[in-house]
Amino acid sequence: MDQKLIEFAGLLRENGIRVSLAETLDAVEACQRVGLGDRESVYAALRCTMVKRASDAEAFDRLFAFFFSGLGEIIKQAGQAVQRELELSERELQELIDRLAKLLAERGDELSALARELLSEDSARLEERIREAAKQIRRLFPGEADGAYRFRLRLAEAIDLRALERERAKILQAVDESRHDPLTRARMAHYVERRFNALEDILRRFAAGETGEEARRERNVQGLSEKSFHYMTEEELDRIREAVTRLAQRLKNAASLRRHNSRRGRFDAKKTLRRSLRWGGVPFDLRFDKRKKDKPQIVVLCDVSDSVRSVARFMLQLVYSLQDLYWRVRSFIFVADLAEVTHNFRANDVGRAIDLALNGSVLNVYAHSNFGRAFRIFVENYAGIVNKKTTVVVLGDGRNNYNLPGDQFLGEIRRRAKQVFWFNPEGRATWGFGDSEMERYALQCDVVEECRNLNQLYRVVDRLVAR
Amino acid sequence: MFASIEDVITRFATHGYIASRRLATVVYLATGMKKPVLVEGPAGVGKTELAKVLALAVELPLVRLQCYEGLDEGKALYEWEYAKQLLYTQILKDKIGDVLRDTSTLAGAVERIAREDAVFFSERFILPRPLLKAISSDRPTVLLVDEIDKADQEFEAFLLEVLSDFQVTVPELGTLKANHIPLVVLTSNNARELSDALKRRCLHLYVDFPDRDQELAIIGAKAPEARRELAEEVVSVVQSLRKLDLKKTPGISETLDWIKALTLLNIESLDHELVSETFDAIVKYEGDVRRAQEQLKEYLRGARARRGQGSDRDLLN
Numbered sequence: 001m002d003q004k005l006i007e008f009a010g011l012l013r014e015n016g017i018r019v020s021l022a023e024t025l026d027a028v029e030a031c032q033r034v035g036l037g038d039r040e041s042v043y044a045a046l047r048c049t050m051v052k053r054a055s056d057a058e059a060f061d062r063l064f065a066f067f068f069s070g071l072g073e074i075i076k077q078a079g080q081a082v083q084r085e086l087e088l089s090e091r092e093l094q095e096l097i098d099r100l101a102k103l104l105a106e107r108g109d110e111l112s113a114l115a116r117e118l119l120s121e122d123s124a125r126l127e128e129r130i131r132e133a134a135k136q137i138r139r140l141f142p143g144e145a146d147g148a149y150r151f152r153l154r155l156a157e158a159i160d161l162r163a164l165e166r167e168r169a170k171i172l173q174a175v176d177e178s179r180h181d182p183l184t185r186a187r188m189a190h191y192v193e194r195r196f197n198a199l200e201d202i203l204r205r206f207a208a209g210e211t212g213e214e215a216r217r218e219r220n221v222q223g224l225s226e227k228s229f230h231y232m233t234e235e236e237l238d239r240i241r242e243a244v245t246r247l248a249q250r251l252k253n254a255a256s257l258r259r260h261n262s263r264r265g266r267f268d269a270k271k272t273l274r275r276s277l278r279w280g281g282v283p284f285d286l287r288f289d290k291r292k293k294d295k296p297q298i299v300v301l302c303d304v305s306d307s308v309r310s311v312a313r314f315m316l317q318l319v320y321s322l323q324d325l326y327w328r329v330r331s332f333i334f335v336a337d338l339a340e341v342t343h344n345f346r347a348n349d350v351g352r353a354i355d356l357a358l359n360g361s362v363l364n365v366y367a368h369s370n371f372g373r374a375f376r377i378f379v380e381n382y383a384g385i386v387n388k389k390t391t392v393v394v395l396g397d398g399r400n401n402y403n404l405p406g407d408q409f410l411g412e413i414r415r416r417a418k419q420v421f422w423f424n425p426e427g428r429a430t431w432g433f434g435d436s437e438m439e440r441y442a443l444q445c446d447v448v449e450e451c452r453n454l455n456q457l458y459r460v461v462d463r464l465v466a467r
Numbered sequence: 468m469f470a471s472i473e474d475v476i477t478r479f480a481t482h483g484y485i486a487s488r489r490l491a492t493v494v495y496l497a498t499g500m501k502k503p504v505l506v507e508g509p510a511g512v513g514k515t516e517l518a519k520v521l522a523l524a525v526e527l528p529l530v531r532l533q534c535y536e537g538l539d540e541g542k543a544l545y546e547w548e549y550a551k552q553l554l555y556t557q558i559l560k561d562k563i564g565d566v567l568r569d570t571s572t573l574a575g576a577v578e579r580i581a582r583e584d585a586v587f588f589s590e591r592f593i594l595p596r597p598l599l600k601a602i603s604s605d606r607p608t609v610l611l612v613d614e615i616d617k618a619d620q621e622f623e624a625f626l627l628e629v630l631s632d633f634q635v636t637v638p639e640l641g642t643l644k645a646n647h648i649p650l651v652v653l654t655s656n657n658a659r660e661l662s663d664a665l666k667r668r669c670l671h672l673y674v675d676f677p678d679r680d681q682e683l684a685i686i687g688a689k690a691p692e693a694r695r696e697l698a699e700e701v702v703s704v705v706q707s708l709r710k711l712d713l714k715k716t717p718g719i720s721e722t723l724d725w726i727k728a729l730t731l732l733n734i735e736s737l738d739h740e741l742v743s744e745t746f747d748a749i750v751k752y753e754g755d756v757r758r759a760q761e762q763l764k765e766y767l768r769g770a771r772a773r774r775g776q777g778s779d780r781d782l783l784n
Contacts, residue, residue, distance in 0.1 A: 020667055030496050030670075034472065041472060044492035052666035054507060054657070054673050282553055349714060349754070 001036065002028055008067050009050065015063060017056045023049055039068070071130060074205050075123045078198040085194060086187065093191075097121065100188050103178050104171065114159060115167050118195050130206060133158035152207035161199075168196050243454055244317045297328040297389050299417075301378065303396030304358055305335045305369035311425040314457070315395045316354045320345050330385055333357050334374035336367040340382075369399065371437065372406025379409045386416040394445075397426045398438035405437045410444040420444065423451040423460050468498040468525050475524075483688045484513070484520040485681060493672045494521065503630055503651035505615075505666060508674035510656055511718015517674075518611035518652035527650070528604070531611045532597035534618035540625060544635060545599045548592045555587070588639035598629055599643070607647035616655040620662065627665050676709055677719065685719055686726055693726045700737045701726050704766050705749065708759055714752045724748040738767055 009024045030045035043064060051060045083093055097120060104111060117125045137154045156162075175188045271287035300319045304312045316333075323329040323345050331342045339362045345353045358365060386392060392413055414420045422445045424431070424438060431438035442448045451460050469475045475491040486494070494517075497504045506514045522529035532543055556563070566583065570576045595603065601610040615623065629635060633645035653669065655661060677685060679702055686698045705722045717725075725748040734741055743760055750759045 018663065023667060026500070026502070026670075029500060033496055033499050034492060040488055041492050044489040045496060047489075048493045048496065048504075048670040048672055052505070052663070052669070052671045053660075057673060282557060284550065284553060351712075 001031065005031065005046075008046070008063075011063055011067060012050060012060065015059055017051060017053075017059060019050050023052075026050075042068075071127050071202075071206055072123065074202055075127055078202050079121055079123065082191070082194045082198055086191060088187075096184075096187060096191060099180070099184070100175070100191070103180075103188075104174060107174050111171075112160075112163060112167060114164055115171070118164075118199055119171075119192070129159060130155070130203070134206075148204075148208045152203055155203050155207060156200075161203075164196065164199070168192065244314050244321075244457070297387075298322060298330075298391050298393060299382075299386060300329065300331045300393045300395065301338075301374070302331070302333050303335070303369060303371075303394075304333045304365055305396075305399075306366070307369065307399055308397050308425055311452075312358065313354055315423075315425075316357055317350060318457075318461070319395075320350045320353055330382075332378065332382075333362065334369075334371075334377075335363060335365055336370040336373055337363045338374040338377040339363040368401040368403075369396075370403045371396065371398065371400045371441070372404045372409065375406045375409035375413065379412050383412070383416065386413060388416075388418055390417045392417045392420045394420065394422045394441075395425075395451075396422075397424055397436070398422075398431070398441050399426075399435050400437045402435050405440050407437070407440045407444055410441055414444050414446075419446040421447045421449070423449050425452050426450070427452060469495050471495070478524040479520055480688070482520045482523045484516065485677075485684045485688055487681065490517070490672065490674065493670055497670050498525070498650060500670075501648050501650075503653060503669045504672055505653045505655065505661070505669035506672045506674055507655045507657055509676065509716060509718065511720045512674045512676055513719055514654040514674060515611065515613055518609060518613075518654070521650065521652065522609035522611075525609070525650070527607055527609050529609045529611060530597050530601040530604070530649070531613060534612065534614045534616075534622070536617055536619065538618045538622055540622075541596075543596050543598050543622070543626075544629075545596055545637065546594045547588070548594045552587050552592050555592075590640065593637070593640070598626075599635060601649045602629075602633060602635060602645040603643055604649075605646065608649045610649040610651045612651065612653045614656060614658075615653045615665075616658040616661060623662055623665055627662075627668065630665075630668055676716075679703075679706060682706070682719065682722060686723065689723050690726050690730065693730045694735065697729060697735060697737075698726060700770075701729070704737065704763055707766060708749070708762055711758055711762060713750065713755045713758065715750070715755060717749045721749045737763065738770075 005028055006024060009019045009027070012019050026049040027046050030049050031042060034041040034045045036042060046064065047057070047060060051057055083090070086093065088096065101120065111119075114126075114129065116122070117129070133155055136158060137151065141154060171192050172189055175185055175192065178185060178188075180188070266289055268287045268289040271289075272283050272285070275285045275287055276283040300322065302312070302315050302319055304316070308315075319329075319331050323331055323342065329342070330340065331345055332338055332340050341353070341357050341362060344356055344362070347353075348356065356362065360366065394410075410420070422441060426436070426438075428450045430436065431442075438448075449456065449460050451457055469478070472488065472491045472495045475495050476486050476488070479486040479491070479494075493504060496502070506517060508514055518531075519529060563580070566579055567576050570579055593599075597610070601608045612626065615626070618626075630651060633648050634642055636642045676682075682702045682705070683698055686693055686702070690698075701722065705717055705725075709716050725745060728745045728748045729742070732741055732745065734745075742763070746756050746759060746763075750756050
């Protein structure tokens with residue numbers, strides 16, 4: 001059993017679930033304690049010792065079902081598949097099998113044991129036979145238990161699949177020559193075909209399972225964190241949304257921690273002594289000097305045009321959490337026009353706020369983006385809110401549709417602000433090509449970062465918090 | 468502590484906690500392997516309750532540490548009772564004068580005082596907080612660390628040290644080792660991802676909302692005065708509410724509050740005009756209340772249609 005558990009831990013690791021050695025040991029001990037009698041208990045024991053993240057639970061369930069299904073389960077599943085395909089109830093199927101057996105007995109053809117087991121659905125015998133064959137192969141050809149393909153060939157050889165092929169033809173002929181009505185004959189033929197094919201299927205799955213090859217196929221090929229937002233499926237986007245929520249929480253933690261640490265300054269001996277005069281010089285009341293808190297002011301300008309639509313939601317989600325976090329955040333969205341959404345975000349919950357921002361009720365989101373114009377509008381109307389304490393964050397791809405770049409307006413913003421950050425959801429390699437004015441804008445920014453996958457988003461947030 | 472998994476289920480049931488087999492397995496393992504349990508899940512599914520019931524079931528005292536942002540060692544482990552120390556020095560001024568009478572130099576006086584300082588840094592002046600209480604207790608305890616996700620990361624790291632060695636170092640006193648290893652239950656609402664190191668040390672238990680039958684059983688155990696038909700209706704509505712995207716999804720505690728409120732008002736069926744006024748028990752935000760009311764209307768319409776169908780058929784027969 002230990003060996004099996006270690007293999008299972010390896011399988012989990014290959015599928016991206018981190019299982020430490022200590023946890024594997026725990027799993028072994030847990031299994032010993034609950035015993036192996038009850039599948040549900042073993043499942044609970046392994047799950048509580050090996051999976052520590054709720055997000056891994058689904059993968060664990062799948063792998064558990066796969067790994068601990070065993071040969072019996074595979075055979076059972078194959079049988080059920082055949083039944084489903086023939087669209088027969090259990091009783092009808094049994095009837096069909098009985099009639100087939102009778103037919104073959106009447107003809108007096110001698111069937112091999114394997115064919116009899118296969119056609120009469122004798123799973124227990126079949127399982128035993130295959131296991132026996134596997135054991136033999138391991139003994140005779142110790143090196144070949146590694147590759148699924150060769151293992152399967154050896155298995156087929158050991159149970160004499162070729163002889164079975166010949167028998168198949170014979171049985172089909174017998175069915176064809178019988179005096180049953182055409183429908184029954186067709187069903188019988190179909191059943192025989194499916195059962196024989198199922199054996200191959202069983203062998204393939206068994207071999208794959210024994211050699212661990214199937215497990216490797218199950219592995220998630222690409223981690224989400226390096227995948228570009230643009231190429232994500234709907235399901236992946238959901239998972240990212242969760243990640244962004246966690247990210248916002250992290251942002252909050254970091255900020256509150258800093259606030260907490262700065263709450264108390266150093267011990268202030270002078271003030272403490274002065275206070276102690278009240279109690280005859282006994283320093284009952286300790287005094288600390290107060291640190292001046294640096295309240296960050298943030299102005300966010302978020303591009304919501306068509307070209308960044310897939311990213312815009314995360315960006316806005318991030319903006320929303322920023323606003324949640326710092327009191328003095330002003331949020332703006334722009335395409336060709338620019339509009340403030342601070343109020344909007346404060347009054348509504350996150351999903352609704354983002355919907356409102358993107359549905360075109362605040363500004364025309366179907367226009368062609370015009371960064372230059374948006375910056376000019378900002379400088380003309382909102383220049384007053386930017387001062388030397390303000391961090392200006394621009395989220396956008398810098399694709400200006402060949403309009404006037406207006407980078408002097410961005411320069412004007414930077415002169416007034418403490419710093420300007422630009423986070424771009426486009427790959428760095430494409431900046432400056434086509435209608436991208438990124439290189440021009442980059443000159444007017446303190447920090448320019450690419451932000452097209454989750455890892456980069458993390459980095460960006462770290463950057464924001466660090467300042 | 469527990470003889471078997473079934474033992475956990477029955478003993479929890481006597482204290483009114485309906486434990487699923489999975490939950491019982493984890494509890495059984497945790498008591499057997501002496502490992503902390505980390506319970507995660509949405510709010511209101513009975514995570515804290517689990518620790519309380521565990522304490523009752525094994526008949527050990529419960530020590531609770533509620534975590535919050537900014538919780539530090541001083542609040543969790545121990546603090547010197549500074550004011551008491553000062554008070555003692557004031558009261559003992561004469562005595563100190565006696566001690567210092569025959570010293571002539573300042574250095575000599577300091578030396579003399581230093582010899583006595585163990586008096587002021589003794590266990591008498593230590594104020595034990597939950598962690599130290601759990602460790603230094605004469606009998607084993609159940610230690611509940613509630614909402615660990617609300618505490619800062621630094622605290623988590625510190626907790627890790629305590630949970631792995633079950634000993635605490637107080638610089639002035641030396642190392643205090645646990646007489647008994649407490650049963651530790653940590654709960655988390657997943658407000659932030661906990662560190663892997665902490666998770667590795669714990670058995671992990673994810674508690675989700677109960678299914679229909681479980682929830683009915685829980686109502687049966689916790690609010691036995693409620694009528695069965697009403698309970699079934701309530702559970703149907705609550706289960707459908709959980710499928711909506713509400714700001715705060717109702718937990719088991721909300722279901723119980725609601726059914727108790729309804730029973731108290733002598734309401735026999737959800738088809739009653741007072742029902743919408745008791746909605747505060749189950750949904751806590753203005754927007755949620757509106758959506759929940761729509762859901763209830765829909766449910767009642769469906770229920771009426773079903774009942775109508777039933778009576779029609781009766782007529783036909």
